Amino acid sequence: MNFYPIKVSTKFFYLLAFLIFIQSCGDSSTDSAPEVHRLVITSIESQGSLYEESDASITSYVSASNSQSIVYQWEQISGIPLTLTNTTQKTVNFTIPNITANEEVTLQLTVKDADNNTQTKQESFTLLYINTSPTIEIENNITVNENSEVTLTPSIQDEESDVTSHWQQISGTTVEVTPTQNFGIAFTTPKVSDIEQLIFEITAIDKDDESAIETVTVTVLPYTTGIPNHVLLLTNDRINQVKRKILEDDSAWKDLTNRLNSYLVKTPANTGEFIGGYSLAYYVSGEVKYLDRAIDLLEQTYFSEPDIGWKYYNNRNAFRSGSRWAIMGYTWIKSYIAEDKQTKIENIFSVWGEYWLDYIDFNNDFNDFRVGDSDEVTSLAENLTLLGYVLSESSQYTNLGQELLSAGDSVLNRFVIDYYMKDIMAGGSWAEGSDYSPATQAHWVRIFMINKDKRNISYPTSFAHNAVQSLIHQTLANYSGVYKYGDEERATDYEPVFDDNRYQFAFELMGLLENKKDIAVLYQWFNDVLANEGYKTSSITTHFQRLLHHDPMIKNNEPAFPEDTLNISPGVGLISSRTNWTETATNLYFINRKLRVDHEHRDALSFDISYKGNWVTKEVTGYDGPAGSSITHNTILIENADNGSSSPTRRPVGEPLTQYVFDDQHITLISADATDTYNMSGYYATDYAELVNRQLAFIKPNIVISYDHVITKPDQIKDLIKYSDLGLTQGMSHTRWVKTIQHFQVKPEKDTLLNKSYLINDGKNKVLFQNIWPLDTNIEIIDERVLWDGIADYQVQDNQKKWHLAISDKSDTSNSEIINIIQFASKEEDIEFDQNPIMMTTENGLIKSNNVIGVAISSASQKFIILFKQSPDKNVENVEYTVPSGYDGALVYGIDIELK
Numbered sequence: 001m002n003f004y005p006i007k008v009s010t011k012f013f014y015l016l017a018f019l020i021f022i023q024s025c026g027d028s029s030t031d032s033a034p035e036v037h038r039l040v041i042t043s044i045e046s047q048g049s050l051y052e053e054s055d056a057s058i059t060s061y062v063s064a065s066n067s068q069s070i071v072y073q074w075e076q077i078s079g080i081p082l083t084l085t086n087t088t089q090k091t092v093n094f095t096i097p098n099i100t101a102n103e104e105v106t107l108q109l110t111v112k113d114a115d116n117n118t119q120t121k122q123e124s125f126t127l128l129y130i131n132t133s134p135t136i137e138i139e140n141n142i143t144v145n146e147n148s149e150v151t152l153t154p155s156i157q158d159e160e161s162d163v164t165s166h167w168q169q170i171s172g173t174t175v176e177v178t179p180t181q182n183f184g185i186a187f188t189t190p191k192v193s194d195i196e197q198l199i200f201e202i203t204a205i206d207k208d209d210e211s212a213i214e215t216v217t218v219t220v221l222p223y224t225t226g227i228p229n230h231v232l233l234l235t236n237d238r239i240n241q242v243k244r245k246i247l248e249d250d251s252a253w254k255d256l257t258n259r260l261n262s263y264l265v266k267t268p269a270n271t272g273e274f275i276g277g278y279s280l281a282y283y284v285s286g287e288v289k290y291l292d293r294a295i296d297l298l299e300q301t302y303f304s305e306p307d308i309g310w311k312y313y314n315n316r317n318a319f320r321s322g323s324r325w326a327i328m329g330y331t332w333i334k335s336y337i338a339e340d341k342q343t344k345i346e347n348i349f350s351v352w353g354e355y356w357l358d359y360i361d362f363n364n365d366f367n368d369f370r371v372g373d374s375d376e377v378t379s380l381a382e383n384l385t386l387l388g389y390v391l392s393e394s395s396q397y398t399n400l401g402q403e404l405l406s407a408g409d410s411v412l413n414r415f416v417i418d419y420y421m422k423d424i425m426a427g428g429s430w431a432e433g434s435d436y437s438p439a440t441q442a443h444w445v446r447i448f449m450i451n452k453d454k455r456n457i458s459y460p461t462s463f464a465h466n467a468v469q470s471l472i473h474q475t476l477a478n479y480s481g482v483y484k485y486g487d488e489e490r491a492t493d494y495e496p497v498f499d500d501n502r503y504q505f506a507f508e509l510m511g512l513l514e515n516k517k518d519i520a521v522l523y524q525w526f527n528d529v530l531a532n533e534g535y536k537t538s539s540i541t542t543h544f545q546r547l548l549h550h551d552p553m554i555k556n557n558e559p560a561f562p563e564d565t566l567n568i569s570p571g572v573g574l575i576s577s578r579t580n581w582t583e584t585a586t587n588l589y590f591i592n593r594k595l596r597v598d599h600e601h602r603d604a605l606s607f608d609i610s611y612k613g614n615w616v617t618k619e620v621t622g623y624d625g626p627a628g629s630s631i632t633h634n635t636i637l638i639e640n641a642d643n644g645s646s647s648p649t650r651r652p653v654g655e656p657l658t659q660y661v662f663d664d665q666h667i668t669l670i671s672a673d674a675t676d677t678y679n680m681s682g683y684y685a686t687d688y689a690e691l692v693n694r695q696l697a698f699i700k701p702n703i704v705i706s707y708d709h710v711i712t713k714p715d716q717i718k719d720l721i722k723y724s725d726l727g728l729t730q731g732m733s734h735t736r737w738v739k740t741i742q743h744f745q746v747k748p749e750k751d752t753l754l755n756k757s758y759l760i761n762d763g764k765n766k767v768l769f770q771n772i773w774p775l776d777t778n779i780e781i782i783d784e785r786v787l788w789d790g791i792a793d794y795q796v797q798d799n800q801k802k803w804h805l806a807i808s809d810k811s812d813t814s815n816s817e818i819i820n821i822i823q824f825a826s827k828e829e830d831i832e833f834d835q836n837p838i839m840m841t842t843e844n845g846l847i848k849s850n851n852v853i854g855v856a857i858s859s860a861s862q863k864f865i866i867l868f869k870q871s872p873d874k875n876v877e878n879v880e881y882t883v884p885s886g887y888d889g890a891l892v893y894g895i896d897i898e899l900k
Helices: 010-024 236-248 251-261 271-285 288-302 316-336 339-359 374-392 398-424 437-455 462-473 502-512 516-533 540-549 718-723
Strands: 039-046 055-064 071-078 091-095 103-112 118-127 135-137 141-145 149-152 155-157 163-171 185-188 196-206 211-221 566-569 574-578 586-591 606-611 636-638 657-663 667-673 689-699 703-712 738-744 757-761 765-773 777-783 803-809 815-826 838-840 852-858 863-869 891-894
Touching: 039 103, 039 118, 055 103, 055 118, 135 196, 135 211, 141 236, 149 211, 211 236, 236 251, 236 271, 236 540, 251 271, 251 540, 271 288, 271 316, 271 540, 288 316, 316 339, 316 374, 339 374, 339 398, 374 398, 374 437, 398 437, 437 462, 437 502, 462 502, 462 516, 462 566, 502 516, 502 540, 566 657, 574 657, 574 667, 586 667, 586 689, 606 703, 606 815, 636 689, 636 703, 667 891, 689 863, 703 738, 703 852, 738 765, 738 815, 803 815, 815 852
Parallel strands: 141 211, 863 891
Antiparallel strands: 039 055, 055 091, 071 103, 103 118, 135 155, 149 185, 163 196, 196 211, 566 574, 574 586, 586 606, 636 738, 657 667, 667 689, 689 703, 703 815, 738 803, 757 765, 765 815, 777 803, 838 852, 852 863
């Protein structure tokens, strides 16, 4: 391409400038050109750094011809979700969430002016995470025995969830370490001749190389092996565990030794227990003063009488409680006394063994052995076994020892396990009741442990599991007391654990339990008790058991409460239902049984209620006499040879039955039969009852409805001919009276505004009692101080003589149906009771099916319709009923009834 130069003259420029000037200076009357408005987003900027978990502001800068009328609209285009505020303002705000890495977000701003000119701009921002250093939580000091399996498991937390760890052993004998899950390690402690410490260090490092370090000191104890095999209970394993526990927490050791030291000179009343304490202290400390004191007390108490050693060796009560200390005590001191003394003591034990073999009629297959005293039977299973172990290792009484072991095994397996624990006391609740049974059960717990030690005999873990469940379920919600059933001397309504044998029984169970969940449940219960009461310090027995079996530093991640709020012990027919596991729960207890062993009561079909740990319907507690009869319980009386009691004259015809149990978050339903328990066997046997049935509806948390149905046979009067003063003779008929008994803490006051209703206010609870069926009833208010005036104090103490109602049908009928309702609340609660529950019957048209009767009632939060089966042995399907007015949406429950 060619370029040519152009020459322009100066005159041309002057001409062009003139023409432009002429154009711009045209006629003033001509319109000017339209004005141009500018709208530009010049920038979008953050106000400071955008760090996680901080408040952020993003500001726009806009250039506009008219900045007074700009409309802003912010929105997020991409990135982690943000919640924008002030989205129509110049500056938008948001809070940056927790993030584990830098995040990019894009915001978009659209602006519009008054002339609808718009401008859009996007801007991206980087949200900055702040690295958080990892943390390590781990138990820094543990104490174990040599040759023990140890697992160290840390809890490592890092917000960014990207962490590695490594362990190293800092000091001590090198051990082989195996990695475990969750950053842990496992190893076996070395054999040591003296106490040695192994120190480990764990380091956790995150992705930004920030780290945390913790050290763990494992104190390894040498294993004591010097305890001979003949020693019972105080084995090498247990003594080594005790030494470990003392290093971690020596409070139990101090409590024991302080008590022991105060009796080194003076003689205690309970020498057997002190023998145990001194022996344990010797094996732990090696201090000879404790061994010498144990030997002195043993010889003074059990081996001082010529030939027999102990004058109470053949006393059933003394032998059951004291002999184990003599027998085990001998094994504890045997290695430290001369052979002639050993021979003397074994001669004494042979006398004891021969006597008790004869007592149980061992050589005659136990024909004359009474099994009704479950405490005696269970203690003999223990003490015969202990004697067997001692004498079987004796040079002169080996055969007798083997015979005693065989007898102990037979009593344990045949009576304690098969008859008691698998049959009449199945489920963990023992028939003797809350006062006697914990001490009785301790016998089988100890013999289970010792038989495992000596002969490696294992027993089903369900026995200990059931015992734990019963112990916990029978404790009132705020640990103020326990469900009272069976005989009790010096009875009270409430009592701390220290005042009965539950405390000691818990320690024994701790020594037996192996299941981690059972251990966690028991320790939760025990620790809650400790929070209220502290350790018991007055009993040397509990010092012994506490140091031997209790581990104050135990760690367990298992659930702390039982899974179920319903517990059933079928052996004694006991059902325990509670609303939850808080201290404000309601406890309902229902029991249905006949008399079989000592200390049982005639309490078939009875129930008790506790609310927030305070009794609502507490029965009378006592020992034998009136306390053992049905009138002292919340149950049914039927005129008979025993003042209306079940198991009349202690000769019931047959077993009671639990026919139906249902439980959910709203209600517990129970149906139980005691017909054969009220009928009488024996020479004056009388089957006077055709039906004795009770059904309960526990509407959680504060309503209980009872439906009682009793049908008697007027022509069956043989028992009344013999045991009553009615003047009846063979061939006559008689309609028996039937009463429902309901106990309360204070006098029930008749409600003047409501029919057949009574108010009870004991200062803790307020209660409304209503009888709603039959239409016409007799209701008596009974003052028990008058009723049982003059009764021996040990049978019914004054603090147990309160008030009860006796409800009966006014009509002379052999077919009695009684429905009572108890509503309750604490005095502080503002709860309106349902004063007008509705009866549902075929007569009023609300029930259209046969064999059904019902109640409609409102709780504080829900309406309920409860249907009862009038003939429990007959199937009821597809019940037809009319919902009462106002009960639309009510929850409908049938007791063993199939609903449409």
